[in-house]
Amino acid sequence: MGDPGTRWLDDEEMRAWEGFLAAGALLNRRIEQQLKEEAGLSHPQYEILVRLDRAPGGELRMTELADTLLTSKSNLTYQVTQLEKSGLVRRRSCPTDVRGVFAVLTEEGRRRLADAAPGHVALVRRLLIDVLSREQLTVLADGFGTVSRLLRGPAAD
Known part of the structure; x- marks a missing residue:
């Protein structure tokens, strides 16, 4: 099959790869x-609320939020706009950087997260x-941690 120099996946490696894809x-x-169904949120929106809830003062710069969520700035902007329309998040300008924008968790956002979290965690x-x-x-956490560090690059070390 193809290039003889290619290290093809053996049966166990293929089983791991296919299991990862299907389970994910x-x-x-x-x-x-x-x-x-239970909270009226998308998974990315839920994760935004979680990250903001954990952040000091319930706010993060949009660039930092995009980095922690491993998403594009345009996707983050779309999701935050949807959360803003629902009153769960608001934006505020950074006083020291005219280009900087913070996403801020509202009290309604905290309530929605508190309502959604038990069902999410149970699932x-x-x-x-x-x-x-x-x-x-432990094996999964260690293995995926290794892969994540590799994919994030040298800055993650």
């Missing part, structure tokens, strides 16, 4: 459905955390 897609689909537990042993979770 299916888990994301179920999370997206649950958040839409993540039911579909991922509780079906794996502690050892499997």
